[in-house]
Amino acid sequence: MSDRIREKLSILADAAKYDVSCSSSGSTRKNDNKGLGDSSASGICHSYTEDGRCVSLLKILLTNHCIYDCAFCVSRKSNDIKRAAFTVDEVVNLTINFYRRNYIEGLFLSSGIFKDADFTMERLLRIVKKLRLEERFNGYIHLKTIPGASPELLSEAGLYADRMSINLEMPTERGLKLLAPDKSHDEVKKPLGFIQNTITKFKDEKKTGLIKSIPKFVPAGQSTQMVIGATPETDMEIMYSANQYYKDYKLKRVYYSGYIPISYDDRMPQIGSQPPLLRENRLYQTDWLMRFYGFEVQELLNPKNPHLDTDIDPKLSWALRNPEQFPVDINTADYRMILRIPGIGTQSALKIIQARKFGKLRSDQLKKIGIAYNRAKFFIRCADSPYQLNDPEPQHIKHLILSESNSKYLKVPQNQLSLF
Amino acid sequence: MVTYVFDGSMEGLLTAIFEYYEYKPGKIQLVWNKHYQPTMLGETHTIINDKAKGERVWNGLKKKMSADWLMKFYRAYLSEVPQTFQDLFDFARYIFDNPKGAEKNFGNPHVMAVSKMNRMVGRERHRFTAFIRFQETADGIFYAPAEPDFNVLPLIANFYKNRFADQKWIIYDIKRKYGLYYDLNTVQTISFEFIQNIDTSKKRLSNDLVSNSEELTSLLWKDYFNSINIPARKNMKLHIQYLPKRYWKYLNEKDDKN
Numbered sequence: 001m002s003d004r005i006r007e008k009l010s011i012l013a014d015a016a017k018y019d020v021s022c023s024s025s026g027s028t029r030k031n032d033n034k035g036l037g038d039s040s041a042s043g044i045c046h047s048y049t050e051d052g053r054c055v056s057l058l059k060i061l062l063t064n065h066c067i068y069d070c071a072f073c074v075s076r077k078s079n080d081i082k083r084a085a086f087t088v089d090e091v092v093n094l095t096i097n098f099y100r101r102n103y104i105e106g107l108f109l110s111s112g113i114f115k116d117a118d119f120t121m122e123r124l125l126r127i128v129k130k131l132r133l134e135e136r137f138n139g140y141i142h143l144k145t146i147p148g149a150s151p152e153l154l155s156e157a158g159l160y161a162d163r164m165s166i167n168l169e170m171p172t173e174r175g176l177k178l179l180a181p182d183k184s185h186d187e188v189k190k191p192l193g194f195i196q197n198t199i200t201k202f203k204d205e206k207k208t209g210l211i212k213s214i215p216k217f218v219p220a221g222q223s224t225q226m227v228i229g230a231t232p233e234t235d236m237e238i239m240y241s242a243n244q245y246y247k248d249y250k251l252k253r254v255y256y257s258g259y260i261p262i263s264y265d266d267r268m269p270q271i272g273s274q275p276p277l278l279r280e281n282r283l284y285q286t287d288w289l290m291r292f293y294g295f296e297v298q299e300l301l302n303p304k305n306p307h308l309d310t311d312i313d314p315k316l317s318w319a320l321r322n323p324e325q326f327p328v329d330i331n332t333a334d335y336r337m338i339l340r341i342p343g344i345g346t347q348s349a350l351k352i353i354q355a356r357k358f359g360k361l362r363s364d365q366l367k368k369i370g371i372a373y374n375r376a377k378f379f380i381r382c383a384d385s386p387y388q389l390n391d392p393e394p395q396h397i398k399h400l401i402l403s404e405s406n407s408k409y410l411k412v413p414q415n416q417l418s419l420f
Numbered sequence: 421m422v423t424y425v426f427d428g429s430m431e432g433l434l435t436a437i438f439e440y441y442e443y444k445p446g447k448i449q450l451v452w453n454k455h456y457q458p459t460m461l462g463e464t465h466t467i468i469n470d471k472a473k474g475e476r477v478w479n480g481l482k483k484k485m486s487a488d489w490l491m492k493f494y495r496a497y498l499s500e501v502p503q504t505f506q507d508l509f510d511f512a513r514y515i516f517d518n519p520k521g522a523e524k525n526f527g528n529p530h531v532m533a534v535s536k537m538n539r540m541v542g543r544e545r546h547r548f549t550a551f552i553r554f555q556e557t558a559d560g561i562f563y564a565p566a567e568p569d570f571n572v573l574p575l576i577a578n579f580y581k582n583r584f585a586d587q588k589w590i591i592y593d594i595k596r597k598y599g600l601y602y603d604l605n606t607v608q609t610i611s612f613e614f615i616q617n618i619d620t621s622k623k624r625l626s627n628d629l630v631s632n633s634e635e636l637t638s639l640l641w642k643d644y645f646n647s648i649n650i651p652a653r654k655n656m657k658l659h660i661q662y663l664p665k666r667y668w669k670y671l672n673e674k675d676d677k678n
């Protein structure tokens with residue numbers, strides 16, 4: 001008995017691990033029925049895997065049986081692997097038992113498609129309903145939207161899930177068609193749009209104030225994932241696509257997952273080749289700059305610069321490409337421009353704005369505030385900056401920064417070095 | 421310079437601040453009696469805790485700072501770090517001696533020191549919402565031992581009360597020898613006597629104390645943790661940065677790594 005459940009869990013957790021999202025943030029669900037669980041607005045990582053990924057949710061597939069044959073997926077029909085399927089009760093019990101011990105924030109449930117889309121979605125729905133209604137579970141639930149599932153099932157699922165997601169898989173339609181001819185981005189857009197519209201509808205109804213208790217509908221919003229490096233898209237294509245989805249469907253997150261070779265299919269990188277971890281990291285940095293630093297994607301990537309630099313981060317690249325914007329005077333510049341200085345994050349930028357009301361800031365104060373002074377110093381003026389006749393050349397600055405910096409800027413990331 | 425010796429309590433700290441303004445002795449050094457070593461040099465003054473004086477200082481701070489900053493003050497205090505006590509003392513003086521809003525001056529060293537310690541304690545608090553692992557006892561109480569760097573139990577009581585409203589639980593601070601117990605209604609502070617039958621030197625409860633499902637659940641969690649690993653992405657440096665080794669002791673998924 002215990003052996004079988006252990007085997008199932010190993011198979012179905014292993015198959016689910018390629019979905020990188022483990023976020024448990026953004027929900028507002030409160031434990032107001034004296035049940036089990038309460039969500040934490042900012043999310044909690046209860047552990048970390050040996051590659052430094054956050055473990056927040058019990059992330060499993062209901063089953064890895066699948067009628068499709070997507071080349072990039074371990075669960076594809078033609079792959080010769082062990083198959084398994086959980087029962088509804090098994091998923092519910094695992095979730096509750098893990099949650100009660102504070103191992104997890106909740107459940108991330110996905111599934112291979114068995115029989116058809118609705119059949120699969122209906123089974124997923126049964127699990128989340130049981131958790132919410134019978135177990136009075138208020139922890140986080142991330143539910144996968146099964147492409148092609150009926151709107152009725154999706155609108156019911158949205159009442160119980162905190163987040164829903166559906167993966168683009170490949171950054172462009174062209175890339176997707178190459179590896180999964182049966183699939184299309186249209187069947188991703190349709191449910192994304194449907195759920196987004198329903199979210200908006202619930203919010204609007206709440207605003208009218210006519211109905212007292214509007215139930216929550218996907219309160220933590222939607223997300224998606226693209227696999228990077230399986231198909232030949234440029235960084236520009238990837239980020240323009242991400243930007244479009246952020247705008248069109250108000251996505252909470254786009255995840256970029258460096259392709260980990262799982263087959264000998266010659267359309268893709270072979271087993272044993274390294275996942276593009278540094279590239280993945282640069283894409284996340286770009287995503288961050290778009291969402292929190294007020295950058296337009298076109299400033300960071302454009303036909304002239306279709307690829308992100310590998311040796312320096314995208315914010316520094318931008319600064320070096322736009323020397324006319326610098327130096328920025330810390331004591332007079334607006335928040336927007338301070339955010340654009342390499343070496344200054346959102347927290348430090350806020351502190352600078354507050355602190356300079358008490359007098360002009362000097363370099364020693366900036367260091368205490370916590371900026372990366374050694375990088376920022378090339379781009380700023382503060383109260384004790386020496387007067388300079390000529391601004392140094394961008395190439396020279398880059399050289400100085402790289403020669404001073406640590407492993408963060410090494411061309412080959414640490415984790416790839418330590419493999420052998 | 422006068423040395424103020426106090427007992428490490430919040431009331432003592434606030435009383436010291438009050439008495440500073442009573443006597444205006446010039447520069448003072450605040451020392452926790454635990455660390456006090458009498459010297460021949462300088463004058464010492466032992467603080468006798470005084471509730472009324474403490475409250476007046478607290479209310480004074482309340483008038484000068486936002487609730488958010490009072491919380492920062494309290495959190496920094498929970499660090500129990502000797503230098504931080506001095507920083508809090510100097511910070512309070514800076515607040516009282518300047519017009520309202522002075523706490524926003526991040527160019528000031530006392531503001532910076534308190535703000536920094538607040539963040540460190542906040543981080544530790546966050547870790548103890550994440551890295552607590554309960555074991556279910558045979559009588560249905562969920563028990564978790566912990567050894568936080570700072571005294572964060574007061575900061576996590578509500579978190580666990582809201583989250584596990586329908587289960588009894590105990591979180592016990594091994595280092596500070598006290599714990600929290602939730603009985604389905606309220607959270608109370610407990611001393612070591614409350615958990616006498618538990619050997620706190622062991623991180624796992626003995627087999628006769630745990631519930632039937634405990635062993636299998638813990639095993640399944642370890643299985644899960646091992647299955648989600650992606651060897652091609654292994655990065656131990658990052659792993660240890662996020663999950664510092666000193667926390668591994670109580671994480672069952674790291675059992676075989678300890």
Ligand code: SF4
Pocket residue numbers: 066067068069070073074075076077111112113
């Ligand atoms: S449909 Fe989903 S589970 Fe099935 S092969 Fe394609 S990606 Fe994998």
